[in-house]
Amino acid sequence: MNRRLILLLLAALALAVPLSLLAGRVWIDPFAPETRNASVILMQLRLPRAALALVLGAGLGAAGAAMQGFLRNPLADPGLFGMAPGAALGAVLSFWTGYAASAWLLPLFSLIGAGGAMALLALIAGREGGVALFTLAGLMISSLAGALMSLAISLAPTPFAMSEIVTWLMGALADRSWRDVWIATPLTLAGIGVLLAAARALDALTLGEAAARSLGFDPRRLQALMIVGIGLTVGASVAVAGVIGFVGLVVPHLVRPLTDRRPSSLIVPSALAGALLLLIADCLCRILPLAGGELRLGIALSLLGAPFFLHLLLRMRKGLA
Numbered sequence: 001m002n003r004r005l006i007l008l009l010l011a012a013l014a015l016a017v018p019l020s021l022l023a024g025r026v027w028i029d030p031f032a033p034e035t036r037n038a039s040v041i042l043m044q045l046r047l048p049r050a051a052l053a054l055v056l057g058a059g060l061g062a063a064g065a066a067m068q069g070f071l072r073n074p075l076a077d078p079g080l081f082g083m084a085p086g087a088a089l090g091a092v093l094s095f096w097t098g099y100a101a102s103a104w105l106l107p108l109f110s111l112i113g114a115g116g117a118m119a120l121l122a123l124i125a126g127r128e129g130g131v132a133l134f135t136l137a138g139l140m141i142s143s144l145a146g147a148l149m150s151l152a153i154s155l156a157p158t159p160f161a162m163s164e165i166v167t168w169l170m171g172a173l174a175d176r177s178w179r180d181v182w183i184a185t186p187l188t189l190a191g192i193g194v195l196l197a198a199a200r201a202l203d204a205l206t207l208g209e210a211a212a213r214s215l216g217f218d219p220r221r222l223q224a225l226m227i228v229g230i231g232l233t234v235g236a237s238v239a240v241a242g243v244i245g246f247v248g249l250v251v252p253h254l255v256r257p258l259t260d261r262r263p264s265s266l267i268v269p270s271a272l273a274g275a276l277l278l279l280i281a282d283c284l285c286r287i288l289p290l291a292g293g294e295l296r297l298g299i300a301l302s303l304l305g306a307p308f309f310l311h312l313l314l315r316m317r318k319g320l321a
Contacts, residue, residue, distance in 0.1 A: 002265050005258045009272035013054070016276060020053075020283040021046045048178045053282045054275040055181065056173075056241055059188035059233030061274020062267050064248025066195040069202040069263025070226050071131060075312060078248040081134075082141030083231045086117025087238035088169060089145040089152075095165045096152045107183050107239035114235030117141050118227050125223065131209070134223060171242035171298025173282050180240040187239075191232030192271060198225040199264035206263070244298050246305025247274050253312065 021042055022028045028038050063078040071080075078084065090113020094100040099109065124137040149169075156162035201222040204212040209219060237244060251274045252266055259265040278297075281304070285295045 005269050020050050024286045048181050049173050051181050053279040055185050055188050056237045057275035057278030058271040060247040061251040062192045062271040063230045063233040065252040065266040065270035078234045081138035082117045083114045083234045085142045085145035087114035087235045089113045092149050092152045110239035118231040168242045170296035171244040172296045184236040184240045187232050187236035191229045194229035202263035246301045
């Protein structure tokens, strides 16, 4: 079943990628090679954008599946641990100080913010901290980072800096280049690799923490793997594209009924489905007519994800009734 699902998702990606390269404000006809500037549009604009959508979607999907397995909560989202707000805070500070004008300093600030959030989470949760303390620590870091971002926006040195911060926080893949792909790809692949290394421990954790210990899995090692894996995948995403939510929440729910529901069986399909979802969503953002310009990807996914989240809540309430 899992192998069939993976093959199906790979086939869908093989079909979606070339279609996404043709779609946009300027539609490219593959049977009309004389289309003006077609090669430049494809190689310098759409191909890196599609590659970035695949990489970031895969990372966010895998992170969501791993987090839901770790917390044993189907409503968990990768942003819950505080890494995404920490990375966003780092990026906001780069805009606030003016260092964002340098091509490499914006993602560097963002990655430093994610790393700081990872270190703070590990420090607060401690070696013996359970899942509950871990979750509460993540919520505290998210709240603190959100408050500091609001403070930075309110004290922005110029209206232009404020506008840049707000626009960037909406999340988008527009105007991204191969440089962003080279930054995000190794970090995301490393993060997915770390999450896959934690897969067997996540399976054991579904039986409870005591059962996982009795099976020989160290909760401290699992906690460290989750911090590093989610920090790398989410931090890389925020560093190059801004805040993109709901992918890690929605994707595992879509593929879970097609697997045996073990976290180890869910990470790879969720990564592929996340890549497909982000690619399709970004393509729709390009082609939807909008007077003020292109619809921001983060807004589009929030508009799709919020009703889905409400549907999950209503279904859970119905199950408890």
